[in-house]
Amino acid sequence: MTSNPIALITGGSRGLGRNAALALAEQGVDVIITYHSQAGAADEVVAQIRQGGGRALALQLDCGNVAGFDDFAQRLRQELDSHFGRQQFDYLVNNAGIGIHASLVEGTEAQFDQLMQVHFKGVFFLTQKLLPLLKDGGRILNFSSGLARFSLPGYGLYAAMKGAVEVLTRYWAKELGERQIRVNVLAPGAIETDFGGGAVRDNQALNTMVASVTALGRAGQPDDIGKVVAMLLSDAGSWVNGQRIEASGGMFL
Numbered sequence: 001m002t003s004n005p006i007a008l009i010t011g012g013s014r015g016l017g018r019n020a021a022l023a024l025a026e027q028g029v030d031v032i033i034t035y036h037s038q039a040g041a042a043d044e045v046v047a048q049i050r051q052g053g054g055r056a057l058a059l060q061l062d063c064g065n066v067a068g069f070d071d072f073a074q075r076l077r078q079e080l081d082s083h084f085g086r087q088q089f090d091y092l093v094n095n096a097g098i099g100i101h102a103s104l105v106e107g108t109e110a111q112f113d114q115l116m117q118v119h120f121k122g123v124f125f126l127t128q129k130l131l132p133l134l135k136d137g138g139r140i141l142n143f144s145s146g147l148a149r150f151s152l153p154g155y156g157l158y159a160a161m162k163g164a165v166e167v168l169t170r171y172w173a174k175e176l177g178e179r180q181i182r183v184n185v186l187a188p189g190a191i192e193t194d195f196g197g198g199a200v201r202d203n204q205a206l207n208t209m210v211a212s213v214t215a216l217g218r219a220g221q222p223d224d225i226g227k228v229v230a231m232l233l234s235d236a237g238s239w240v241n242g243q244r245i246e247a248s249g250g251m252f253l
Helices: 015-026 039-051 066-084 109-131 156-175 197-201 204-212 222-233
Strands: 006-009 032-034 056-060 089-094 134-143 183-189 244-247
Touching: 006 015, 006 066, 015 032, 015 089, 032 039, 032 066, 039 056, 039 183, 056 066, 066 109, 089 109, 089 222, 109 134, 109 156, 134 156, 134 222, 134 244, 156 183, 183 222, 197 204, 222 244
Parallel strands: 006 032, 006 089, 032 056, 089 134, 134 183, 183 244
Antiparallel strands: none
16 A cells, blocks of 8 residues: 555654654655544644645554553554555654653652653563564664763653663664664753653743753754654664664753
């Protein structure tokens, strides 16, 4: 039915996931996005891609609920067949995430568990569950954060989970090499989205601070990240494997 590559992007209804979906669609990639609760926002992304002549659909998924991954894999298999005439997809982008701001002194077990479920355990087991549906020679792109390299008080729990994902990425790249699947991790800097309550976008003092410690003199925009996602998943990134790529404009150099 189609020969275009197909990308599955978790958390694609808003923020960086939305922008990545739109950037990939502009390159002729068919897109499947997942959303947790914002069905309306997900439908808007799908409609925008379709209006541009692309193929897209949205599926509900709680990326922190491992028990639901079997059902999701089955739904994905059915949608690949019915919408795209395919049995496998080409690119997996593990983007979905939540932000919790808490010092290490005050961080709670509940906060720790919530971050781990979404950012580490969910990423690991969703990837594992979807491997049979991922095409040999495909790509996996995990999302980390600049906060895994530089340290800002209040983000330690979040950053620790991202650090774990960065290590996991290298191991996935090693173990999936025999299938010619490239696995990399993208670490955005501070970006003006609604993530974490939209602090970087809406808090002028924070935005100014970010700009002051960034070599290019501003906070990042969603388009800055979507373009990198599209580049890494394209043939131009075919020899990049097992790498951490930071897209922060040179933050805290």
